[in-house]
Amino acid sequence: MSKSKKNKGFVSKKQTSTFDFSSLLTYCSQDEILKFKEGLKGKAVSSLILNPLIYTAKRLEEAFPDLKKDKDDPLLYRFVKEEGRMGKTLEHFAGGFYILDPSSGVISSYLTNLLPKDFVSLDLCAAPGGKTIAMDLRRPDGLYLANDIAFDRALEINKNAQRLALGNILTLSIDPVKLSLPSLFDLVILDAPCSGSGMIRKEPKMASDWSMDKVTRLLPIQENLLEKAYECTKKNGIIAYSTCSLSLEEDEDQVKAFIKRHPDIQVIPVEPREGMVLGKDGLGYHMIPGIYDGEGIYFVLLRKTQGDAYKFTSSKDARIYNDYLMSLDYKDNSYLVTRFYQDFANLPFIAPGMKVYDKSEHPKCEYDHSYCKVCDDIEKVELDRQSALQYVQGNEVKVDSSIADELVILTYQNMRLGLGKNIKGKVKNYLPKGLRANLY
Numbered sequence: 001m002s003k004s005k006k007n008k009g010f011v012s013k014k015q016t017s018t019f020d021f022s023s024l025l026t027y028c029s030q031d032e033i034l035k036f037k038e039g040l041k042g043k044a045v046s047s048l049i050l051n052p053l054i055y056t057a058k059r060l061e062e063a064f065p066d067l068k069k070d071k072d073d074p075l076l077y078r079f080v081k082e083e084g085r086m087g088k089t090l091e092h093f094a095g096g097f098y099i100l101d102p103s104s105g106v107i108s109s110y111l112t113n114l115l116p117k118d119f120v121s122l123d124l125c126a127a128p129g130g131k132t133i134a135m136d137l138r139r140p141d142g143l144y145l146a147n148d149i150a151f152d153r154a155l156e157i158n159k160n161a162q163r164l165a166l167g168n169i170l171t172l173s174i175d176p177v178k179l180s181l182p183s184l185f186d187l188v189i190l191d192a193p194c195s196g197s198g199m200i201r202k203e204p205k206m207a208s209d210w211s212m213d214k215v216t217r218l219l220p221i222q223e224n225l226l227e228k229a230y231e232c233t234k235k236n237g238i239i240a241y242s243t244c245s246l247s248l249e250e251d252e253d254q255v256k257a258f259i260k261r262h263p264d265i266q267v268i269p270v271e272p273r274e275g276m277v278l279g280k281d282g283l284g285y286h287m288i289p290g291i292y293d294g295e296g297i298y299f300v301l302l303r304k305t306q307g308d309a310y311k312f313t314s315s316k317d318a319r320i321y322n323d324y325l326m327s328l329d330y331k332d333n334s335y336l337v338t339r340f341y342q343d344f345a346n347l348p349f350i351a352p353g354m355k356v357y358d359k360s361e362h363p364k365c366e367y368d369h370s371y372c373k374v375c376d377d378i379e380k381v382e383l384d385r386q387s388a389l390q391y392v393q394g395n396e397v398k399v400d401s402s403i404a405d406e407l408v409i410l411t412y413q414n415m416r417l418g419l420g421k422n423i424k425g426k427v428k429n430y431l432p433k434g435l436r437a438n439l440y
C-alpha cells in the first residue's frame with residue numbers, strides 16, 4: 001500500500017487526544033470496539049511478577065491480600081495502580097517482585113515451555129527490562145543479554161537485575177542495528193519502539209503524542225530491527241516480536257512483510273487467553289484495554305527454521321565462584337555471572353552480571369551493593385520490619401550484640417537488603433545513597 005493511501009483519513013500533523021483510536025481496531029468486532037471505548041473510561045491495570053528465587057507466593061499473598069492472582073499465570077498478580085504504592089514497599093525494594101503491565105508479562109509465559117534448557121536470549125530493546133526480567137523469573141536457567149540504545153534507560157535494566165538478584169543478565173547499550181553477532185541466540189526479544197497507542201489509558205500523554213506521521217516514521221526502524229533479530233537468531237530459535245501499538249502497520253503488516261522477506265519464518269501457534277484478539281490473517285494477538293484485563297500490547301512468536309546452528313565458545317577468562325556463578329574480570333572490575341562466552345568478549349557491556357567491587361560507593365566498603373545480592377561469603381543478619389525500614393532509609397540499626405564485629409548482609413524475611421558493618425550491636429549503614437528510600 002502506498003504511503004499516501006495508508007494516511008488516508010488521518011491528519012498528518014500531531015493528533016489531539018480527540019482522535020478516535022477505535023478506528024485503528026480494524027481487526028476487532030463491533031462488540032469489542034464498544035468494550036474498548038468503555039474500557040478507556042476506566043483505570044489502567046498494573047501487575048507484578050513474583051520473584052520465586054527470593055520470595056514465596058504464600059508470603060506475598062499474606063502481605064498483600066488485595067492482589068488479584070491471574071488464573072492462567074502462577075506468577076502474575078494484578079492490582080489497581082495507586083500512586084505506585086506497590087513500588088514503594090519493602091518487599092519490592094528487597095526484590096520480591098517486578099512491577100509491569102499485565103499484557104507485557106504474558107509474552108514470557110508463552111515462551112516458558114518453548115525454550116531448551118540453558119538457552120541464551122538477546123533482548124534488542126530491553127529497557128527498563130520488563131520482557132527479559134519476566135522471562136528470567138520464569139526461566140532462571142537462561143542467560144540473558146539485555147540491550148537498549150538509550151544508555152540511561154539501559155542503566156535501569158541493571159538496577160532492576162541487581163534488585164532482583166538476577167546474576168544471569170548481561171546489560172549493554174548499543175544501537176541494535178550496529179550489534180555484530182553471529183546467529184547465536186535461542187531467543188531474540190524485539191519489543192520495538194512504536195507509536196504507543198496501546199498505552200493511551202495508562203499514559204494519556206501517548207494519545208496527544210500520537211500521529212500517523214509517528215507511525216510512518218517508526219516503520220523502517222522496526223523493519224531494520226526485525227532484520228537484526230533474524231540475523232542473531234539461530235536455526236530453530238524464536239523471535240518474540242511485540243509493540244504497544246494498536247496499528248496494523250506496526251503489527252501484522254510488519255510481520256507479514258518480514259515473513260515475505262524470510263519464507264523460513266513460521267508463526268508459533270499459541271492458545272489465546274480470555275480477552276485476546278486474534279491478529280489479522282492469524283498473525284499474533286492483540287491485548288487491548290477494555291477487552292483484555294491489561295493495557296495494549298501486540299505480540300507474535302516466530303520460529304526461524306533455517307540457517308546456522310552456531311555453538312558458543314566458552315570463555316577461558318571466567319572462573320568458578322560457586323555452584324551457580326562464575327567470576328569474570330571486565331574493564332577494571334570483577335563481575336559474577338552464571339555463564340560467559342568468548343563470543344561476547346567484544347561487546348560494550350555496562351555490567352556483565354553482578355558487580356563485585358566498587359571503591360566509589362562507600363569509602364569504608366570495598367564491595368558494590370550488587371555483590372550482597374549474590375555472594376555466599378558474608379554473614380547474614382535478619383532484621384524485623386521496623387529495623388528493615390530504618391535500614392533502607394539509610395539509618396544505623398541495632399542488632400544482637402553477640403554478632404561478630406564484621407561486614408554483614410542485612411536481610412528481611414531472608415531477602416537481602418544491603419551491606420553494613422556491625423560494631424558492638426550497631427550496624428553502620430553501607431547502602432548507597434541513591435538507593436535509600438522511605439518505604440511502606
Ligand SMILES: C[S@@+](CC[C@H](N)C(=O)[O-])C[C@H]1O[C@@H](n2cnc3c(N)ncnc32)[C@H](O)[C@@H]1O
Pocket residue numbers: 104124125126127128129130131132148149150153175176191192193194221244
Ligand atoms: C517498548 S520500549 C522497550 C520496553 C522493554 N522491552 C520492557 O519490556 O521493559 C522500546 C525501547 O526501544 C528503544 N529505542 C528507541 N528508539 C530506538 C531505535 N531507533 N532503535 C532501537 N531501539 C530504540 C527505547 O530506548 C526503548 O527502551
